[in-house]
Amino acid sequence: MTEGSWSRLGGPRLGGSDQDIVRRCIAGEADAFAGLVERYGGRVYNIALRITSDADAAKDCAQEAFIRAYRALHRYDPTLPFGPWLFRITTNASLNYVQRWHAHQTTVDELPDAPEEADEGPEETAVRHEELAEVVAAMADLAPAYRAALTLRHMQQLSYQEVADALDIPLGTVKTHLHRARAALKTRLAARRGEAR
């Protein structure tokens, strides 16, 4: 993915390009790193949240990801986009956390309030919110590696190659993981809806 297309998906272009900020950080201007935290904080936190299924753990993992990224900036290749590199560190930190603590808490009620659709009444909004909560809960039941793949692919909108880079696994394995993850998600959703009736 080119830098241009990455900016389409990423945040605002305040404070220069990612590579400019990295260069300034490496030159000793540590405060410049705040620009990257500002730009990618939300996405990093949400990746960690979906993998750990725990808001406190997600905050820890997101912070750790940024700290690790800062310490490894000299190893970052500026010819490649910064986002997938950072997401790789985030995914590793989150998966490590899950392995360490076996944290697998399903927090169905942690879904934030989504902005109401203009043509939606309160009842439709409530139903939609409930459906989304079911999806989040079903996703939290999946294996951490599947959660990571689904999060990067469908919530962060990464291409197959970027997901492969972020998870550090071959492209074919990513496709297999995603195929199985989707099937597992559908099965769990169907089971949850069956229980609800």
Place this chain on the structure above:
Amino acid sequence: MIDQRRPSDLEDAERLVQRLLSAIPPRALPLGFRDEVMRQVTARTTLTWEWIAAAVLAVPSLAFLIFQVVDRADEVGAALNNIVAAAASDSSDAFFFVDGTVVLALAILGVASLIAAHAALVRPVRRTTAR
């Protein structure tokens, strides 16, 4: 209208899951997240310098003290014997000689230890309590 929020290489088989998952609203960052990260980033930079300063002070002093012990092992042994003898008896005729440079090396080592202790104590503590 073209949906911008989807991977560029989305396949037909993925559309349902894509629709479901992309509809989940992202959670807002916890308050103070950026400041907390930046505090840790700058703290680590400061701490790195503290560790370097502690090492610069401690290593020559330690090397000097080790050299003294190796080079004057008999004198050090005799001094230690005198101290033990003085402690074990009522007499107060124990005699041992301490070189001024040894005192200086010990003092510098103490300062280095204080700096290292500070760096070790104030390092950012990650919350790792079991949940």
